[in-house]
Amino acid sequence: MTVDPKKTREPKRRIHHFAMLKQRSQKIVMVTAYDYPTGRAVDEGGADAVLVGDSLGMVALGFPDTIRVTMDMMVHHAAAVRRAVKRAYLVVDMPFMSYKVSEEQAVMNAARLVQEGGAEAVKLEGGREIAPIVKKIVDSGIPVMGHIGLIPQSVHKLGGYRVQGRHEESADSLVLDAKALAEAGAFAVVLEAIDPTAATEITAQAGIATIGIGAGRGCDGQVLVISDLTGLNPDPAPKFVKKFGNAFELMASAVREFGHEVRSGEFPKEQHEY
Ligand code: KIV
Numbered sequence: 001m002t003v004d005p006k007k008t009r010e011p012k013r014r015i016h017h018f019a020m021l022k023q024r025s026q027k028i029v030m031v032t033a034y035d036y037p038t039g040r041a042v043d044e045g046g047a048d049a050v051l052v053g054d055s056l057g058m059v060a061l062g063f064p065d066t067i068r069v070t071m072d073m074m075v076h077h078a079a080a081v082r083r084a085v086k087r088a089y090l091v092v093d094m095p096f097m098s099y100k101v102s103e104e105q106a107v108m109n110a111a112r113l114v115q116e117g118g119a120e121a122v123k124l125e126g127g128r129e130i131a132p133i134v135k136k137i138v139d140s141g142i143p144v145m146g147h148i149g150l151i152p153q154s155v156h157k158l159g160g161y162r163v164q165g166r167h168e169e170s171a172d173s174l175v176l177d178a179k180a181l182a183e184a185g186a187f188a189v190v191l192e193a194i195d196p197t198a199a200t201e202i203t204a205q206a207g208i209a210t211i212g213i214g215a216g217r218g219c220d221g222q223v224l225v226i227s228d229l230t231g232l233n234p235d236p237a238p239k240f241v242k243k244f245g246n247a248f249e250l251m252a253s254a255v256r257e258f259g260h261e262v263r264s265g266e267f268p269k270e271q272h273e274y
Contacts, residue, residue, distance in 0.1 A: 013048045013089040015121065015143050018188045018209040021048070021220065028188075030091070031229065032209050034060040034077050036189025038226050039084030047088050049211075051123065051223060052078045053094040054153070057228050066152045069095040071109055075117045082118025083191040091145050093121035096153045099124055103136040110137045110144075123190065125151035127177025131184040138185030146181035148174055148202075149215065150193035165198030165216075174198055178206035190223060193240075214240030 021028050028273040033039040034056045044048050056077055057063040078092045079136050092113045099106035106124075113119040121143035124130055134144045149164040158164075160195040175198075178189050188209040191199045198217025203210040212219030224241065227233040232247040259268035 010046070010087065012087050014019050015089070015187055016050060017089065018090055020221075022209040028209055028211055030221060030223035032059070032223070032225045033084070034226070035078045036084045037101075041230075042226060043085045043088050048221070049089040049091055049223075050081060050085050052081050052092040052117070052119075053225070054094075054095045054110045055225055059225060059233070065155060067096045067201070068153075071098050071112060075095075075112055078113060078117030078119055089120050089122045090118060091123050092117050093123045099133055100130070103133055105139045106133045107142075111140070112140045114142055120216075121145055121187070123147055125153045127174070128180040130178040134184040134186055140197060143180075144184075144186045145150055145211075146178070146189035147188040147192065148177045148189060148194075149180070149199075152192075161193070163193050163195060164200075165195040171195065171201060173197035175202050175205050178202045178208070178210070182206050182208045188220075190210075191219055214238065220248035 013262040018028060023088050024084040028049065029047045030051055031042045031045070031047045032053040032055060033042045034049045034052065034071065039050060052074065054069045054074065056073065057066045057069040060077070061073070063069070074092060074095050082090060094113065096110060098109040110122045117183055122137065123145040124134060125147040127148050134146065137144050148160060152156065155161060165174045174194065181189055186208060188211060189206060189212050190214045191202060192214060193204070194215040195216060199212055199215035200218025209220040211221040211223050213223045228237050228241045230247040231242065231249070232246040234248040237243065258267065
């Protein structure tokens, strides 16, 4: 069945919906977006939340990792997504080193993402060690989503992109991280590349909504990168990705056809002239 988004009566998603959906055992849907058209598609596709992720660096800007992404880049792209998103809750990533220098720096940068980028909440990577920073941002009136497990901004410290929480000690540590974030006032937490048993345990114990990516079925919701789920990224995808479309081929074949018709003189026709 196809759902016409304009005909759904779903209300504008707000912060309280995350706890509400968790409590009702209704899954939370979050998808990344980086510009006006992807923001529009995700919003009209009915996602509960749109994430302007710092995956922007790889997905939209062609960098090898998220570490090169700056505050100015996040503000610029968040503002474009903001202009597109009407119904979903808009979360924007705080990029590398934009919140770890001092609590003051963290609050000022979170404020920029809200004021200039139009974010309704900001997302920070880290567990217990960033709880005081999370508390400071939340106390300043800005909602925070946490992000634990495989935290790409710390890829050099983690020693690569590895699944987290496979051993009891590391699973327990992730539970403590999620609880610390909840206590600091975070309203939800992304669980990235976490063993599914550990992710289920975190979901049971954290007290806030968990949104998984490569963390199995036991989370309160799921997030995927827009170009992965639509197939706009033609590269081989990681195991946790399911491609729901073939956007890259759709676009490339439209360009091929356009080129063919221009070269053959078939396009433009009289009907395309003023
Ligand atoms: O930057 C991003 O896209 C993210 C998701 C992978 C959760 O943080």
